[in-house]
Amino acid sequence: MSTVFLVHGGLWEPMNADRFWRAPGIVAALEARDVSVLAPDRAQSPASWTEEVAVLRKRLPQEPVVLVGASNGCSVAALLAIEHPESVERLVLAWPATSGDPVVDERTRAGFTSRGASAAIAEELLAADTLRGVRDEDLALLSIPVAVLPSVPENPSHQRKTVEALLRLIPGSRELTGCPEPPTPDFPPHKDELAGTLAAFIG
Template sequence: MNTVFLVHGGLWDPMNAERFWRTPGIVAALETRGITVLAPDRPQSPDSWTEEVAVLRKLLPPEPVVVVGASNGCSAAALLAIEYPDLVQRLVLAWPATGGDPVVDERTRAGLTSRGASVAVADELLTANTLRGVRDDDLALLRIPVAVLPSVPENPPHQRKTVDTLLSLIPGSRELPGCPEPPTPHFPPHKDELAETLAAFAR
């Protein structure tokens, strides 16, 4: 049985693995399905995606894992797969945060700077093709199984167009059944279906 490495959402905010994965019951639901789960915390105030990847790389086990990125965590998850293909067996991009949207980026930039990020750091983190901090050309070179899980219903930070572009960019990628992203109030009824979907992809 494969190990699943969960990369939570959030960007320069109080979000962590406990709030994103454990409190909504996702870790427990995966474990009851026989999945070994690792759910580390991302850096809360990173200066760059390079910093995020360096921190997460140290937490990866020596054997290949299934990496599940969520929202802004999709950027770190995708970069792990691109930079360490020997350690990432499969990749799920769940509720991918929409990059390169001027309205969304301006709102996100305001949030970053209000929480203490410099303008330079905010610009670095928001630099995007389809995913923030990830080159589309690098996504197109992925040769591992990749699945994309949309936010249903879509919302401004998690737009359907991002899912469609990722599916067209990444060779052989496929779409998984979508749901609201945790830890939103609309997520709880979807917990078991999500866990079954992720477990099936990881097997």
């Protein structure tokens, strides 16, 4: 079975792989299904999505992986798949962060600036088509198996319309059974189902 490379959520906030993937039990649940897991930390205060991709590119193993991006980590995962197709055999976009919503973007921008990001960095990170930092035309060229896992129930930061847009854009993509995103309080009962869903997609 292929190695799963987990890309945690968050953007310019105190989030890391331990809090997002390990503490909620997702890594352990996958490993219990004999899935090999890598879950590195993303850049904490990136100036661009290019910087984010460069940090994680160094952590990819030599053999192709199944990439699982979460929330804003979907942007990094998608860009890795687009720019380094030799390293990615499958892609899961889980709880994709909604872009282009004025209320959500303004709240996100305020969060960036309160943590020290310049206005230029905030605009760079918020620039978006369907996913922040990723061109729709590049998503439409993906030829690997892609699955989209929605936030259920949806919320302002993870809206259903983003899932539907990705399913339309990416050829052959399919929807997986959704659940609340970790590490929210509603997630724990869904841990084993999520691990089973991801293991089944990996094959």
